[in-house]
Structure formats: structure tokens, C-alpha cells
Amino acid sequence: FWTETYGGPLVTPLTSASRAFLDNPPKDFSETSFLRPRGAINIGREDQEDLADQFLADFADSGLAMERWSWEKSISLSPDLKPVWKHAIYEPECCDIDVAALHAAYLRDAKRKSVELICRAPVTNIRKKDDAWELVAGDEMYRATILINAAGAWADSVARMAGAKPVGIQPYIRNMVQIESDPPSSPDMPLVVGLDGSFYFKPEAGGGYWISPHDELPTEPCDVAPDELSIAIAIDRFEKAVDVEVKRVTRKWAGLRSFAPDRLPVIGFDSKVADFFWFAGQGGFGIQTAPAAAKLGGAALLGRAADASLHAVDAGLYAASRFR
Template sequence: MKKYDVAIIGAGIAGASIASEIGAHRSVLLLEAEDQPGYHATGRSAAFWTETYGGPLVQPLTSASRDFLENPPREFSETSFLSKRGAINISRDEEAHLAEKFVADFADSEVAMEFWNPDQMRALLPNLKEGWSNAVYEPDCCDIDVAALHAAYLKDAKRKSVDLRCRSRVVQIERLGDGWAIEAGDQHFHSDILINASGAWADEIAAMAAIMPVGIQPYARNIVQIETDPPSSPNRPLVVGLDGSFYFKPEAGGNYWISPHDEIPDVPSDVAPDELSVATAIDRFEAVLDVEVKKVTRKWAGLRSFAPDRLPVIGFDPDDHGFFWFAGQGGFGIQTAPAAAQLAKSLFLKEPPNPGLEKIDAVRYGPARFH
């Protein structure tokens, strides 16, 4: 039974980022059930960074992650993970109140946003149909190179001697004195502390360790890639419905990524695309832009896992300080990864937070709020 200071369950963006942060301070085992890390939620991201995504209580983590993503430490990456996109949040003629509420929700933040009139909207969306006259523009919205970010975290963790074990699904966890006995795959390990970064499986892992689950629910989100006539222009902005019913993003090659912004309750699994959701995505897209959808070129689904209050769960379990939660990151886990992992590191090592994180209320994200 090989022994470690820490065992992290899950090597998606959550597990990889916290492994990178604490790898230089503890001996770390990183367990991944699949053949390769990031197979589930991380590998199926819509790949954008926008400060308003997730709401005003998630925004501080997103904003605090920007500098790292834009200008990462040279030893971590020689290139930025962000590229400018811009986002237009829109609503129908009769829904001006949605735009007003959207801006009001972030009034206490420093998020850059502007009310736009129809002429400004059509300058960037020349195919916009009639009936859409309210818009809030976010100039700082960016695309994220998710694969590069995840790979950089894994590479940095390896450089810090983190032991990554793929094809190692956890099948048993047992409290053993002051530590944990873990059976994963056909191997046995021991760790002093367990970090639950298992995404959709977070409550299952907690129950396996005899820890009270916090109510993390996986939801399926469908994304469709379509080819249109006229084709998309890759420099166009992300477009988000202020009523929460769609978003779409132009891609290179003349395609769009579109989503009905659906949340279908599911169980932890390798979720497949839902045909009704695919049809809904196309229908809602065609209600916004006057373009012809020629064909679906790709479709996929991923699980986004939320705690009951839709905030991340970060910190030691109040009933067992050998169990650390790093889960419930919904659809914002990529864009908040740097700040969330740095915050988790400070809580885990019981040290002051990094500069820039001092004003973030860590208690707000702690698991004790569910007890």
C-alpha cells in the first residue's frame, strides 16, 4: 500500500489545478477513472471566459483568474490561454427589464459592460432578426484554450512530482486511523487527506468515504456544431440570451457552436447528446439570426454539476478535517480554475491567500454551509 500525504480523486480541471497548486508542498496522488484526464466535463466545455457567467457570487473567482489566464507564469506556460471574443447579451423588444436587471446584478463589481442600441448590435450581428432590441455588451469576454490550460496544469503537477494514475476508478474508501485506505482499480493506496475533485461523482465519493453528501446534482448540457449559409465569421462575438434560453459562438471554418442552455438532471455518467435538445438549440438559434442551417456537423453533451445554491464547494468538511471538498463548479470551473485552486491551496495549507484573493469570502464557498 503506497502512502501519500494527499490523494486527489478526479483529474479534470479541478483535480489537475489543485494538484498543481499543492504538489510542491505535499506528496500527492492524483487518481483518474478514465483512460485520460479531462474526458468528461473538462473536455466538453464551450470554452469561453466571461465574468458574468455563473452570477455575481461566482464573478469574483472569474475576475481573479483573468491575470493568470492572460499572463501565466513563464514556467507554467509561454503563451496566454485567452483570446479576445466579446459577448453580446440580448433580449427581445418587450424584455428590456432583463438587460436592466443583468447590469444591476453586477453594479457592485468592476465588470466592464455597456448598454447597446439596435444599430450597435447589428454592426456585429448583421443577420440579427427583428424583435431583438436590447443588449448588454461585455468587451472583455474571451475564448479559453481549455485543452492547453488543462495540459499545463497536468504538466506542472508532474514537474512537482504528483503521481497521476489513470484507469484507476475508486471502488472503496475506508477510514484507517488518521488517514484513508483507498482501493482504485486493482491497487491500494493510503493518504493522510482526501481531496474530492470528482465533479459529477462528488457526492458518490463522499458517501463512499462515509461523509455527508452536500447535494451536488449533475445536469446535462448539450452543444451542437452547425454549418450555415452565410457562414459564420470567427471574429464575431459570443451571443447569450438574457432569458437563459440559448447561447452561440462563431467558430473558425464558418461554423457555429450553439446550445439551448439546457439543464437536464442526470446521474454521473458518460452522457450522450439529447436529440430534442439538439432540435431546440437549432430552433432557438434560427429565431435570432436570419441564416440557413445547412447541417449539423457535430453534437455532444457534458455534465455540469451544481451544489444546491449553485456555488462551488471548497474546503475541509466540518465533520472530518481529513476530507477536503473541491467540487460543485458547474459550467464555470474552467474560467475560475486559477483563483479557485489558489483559494483551495490557501485553505488546505492554512496560509494567507495569494494577493488578489484577499477580498474573496472563502466561507461563502465552504461545505459547512450545508450542515
């Protein structure tokens, strides 16, 4: 999903600046929008009014569209919500992202621009020689003037190989589960998020839901599998939030979210190692901030002025040079 509060107020400018591209992309990139209106309700129990107050205060200066709702108003969109959820904040601008279509469009665009995609080629050695980087991946050696470290959860590992100081990128596991439910979901229901950070869920095609315990399990960078305890916790929290019975699990999966210590993206040249460029720490908001983050990174990489769409973005917040 795309929602401007996700990631906190310091990430909001990147999310907001990405909307125009996602909603109305250039015709040579995509003929259709990647966004579909969804709406989001952030909910709190009767004893969590302070969380609702703090949520509103955090974004008070952002200009984001928000409405404080009661439980009675919330069930107009999420009719199975239990009465315990007395406090709610509605975000009307929240949208679904067609991630599969967006990813495919990025790959097509890269191919048109002569990008060569090389898979199943682990990087085993990086060194600087004659003012150029030499990188061994798989059975091949590659040379480049500038090395861009966009290795996600492995960003610190790549930095170490290149002789750069790691910035503290920490990978976390996030678990997801799709379920069949009774009653089934309605396709027009909103995303529902616990203000205490303990769950979120939204309807899925076919009348089910996908749900998450909103977990962050620290791990080393690796390929991850869903955690059975986390899946059970997700289902338990879901059934405590709504009068809905989980009939069966239809799919479960897990992925990695990687954060810098201040939980903001790391974009720009390393402060100590020449020609080493960071593009990392996108957390769980990477897909919804990708257009703006890419424009910001491209400008920093090429020494150009930032795109006009980034007028509200403070590039210094995300600069890699903040880690010295």
C-alpha cells in the same frame, strides 16, 4: 469562454481573480496566453426589457465593463441578428479560452511536480484506518492523510463512501452542437447569449458556429451522450435569433455540469469528517475560475494565507463548512 458575468455576481470574484493567470501565465507554465478577445452580447426581445434591467442591476456593484446597446448597435458586431432583439448588453472583456492548451499545461505542470495520474481505476472503497485514509481504486490500495474530493459530478458518491454527508451536488447535462451555416460566421463576431437563458452561440473556425440551448437536464453522474431533442431545440432557437440557415451539423456532444444547492463552489474541509476536503460544485464556470479556485483551495488545505490575487474574494461564500 471567459466572461465575468457567467455564473452570477457571487462567482464573478473568482472569475475576475483568474484572469491574470489565464492571460499572462508564469513562463514555466506557458509561454503564451490562454485568452483571446471575443466580446459578448447578451440579448433580449422587445418584451424582455425587464431582463436587461435585472442583468445590469445584478452586476451594478461589480465594476464590470458593460454597455447597453440597441439592436442597431448590436448588428455592427453580429450583422445577422434579427430585429426582434431590441435590448442588448455588451461585455467587451469577454474572451475565448484555449481550453485544450490550458488542460495540457496543467498536465505538464502536474508531471513536473511528481503528480501520478492514474486512469481507468474506479474507486470502490474508502475507509479511515489508523488516522489515515485507505482508498481502493482498480486493483490498488492507496493511503493518505488527507482525502481531497474533487470528483465533479461524483462528489456526493465519494462523500458517501468516505462516511461524509453529501452536500447535494446535482449533475446536469449540457448539450452543444457545431454547425455549418449560410451565410458563414465571421471570426470576429462576439459570443451571443439570450438574457432569458434559452441559448448561446459563437463563431467557430472555418465559418461555422457552435451553439447550445443552454439546457440543464438533471441526471445521475454518468458518461453522457448528446440528446437529439436538445440538439434540435438548439438549432431552432439559433435560427429564430439570426437570419442564418443551418446547412448541416458537423459535431455534437454533451457534458456534465455539477452544482451545489446554492450553485456556488464547495471548497474546504468537511465540517464533520476530519481530513476530508471538498473541491466540488464548479458548475459550468469551472474552467474560467480554475486558477483562483485552486489558489483558494490550496490555502485552505495547507492552512496558509490566501494569495494576494484573491483580495476581492470572500472565501466564506464557498466554504464547505456552510453545509453542516
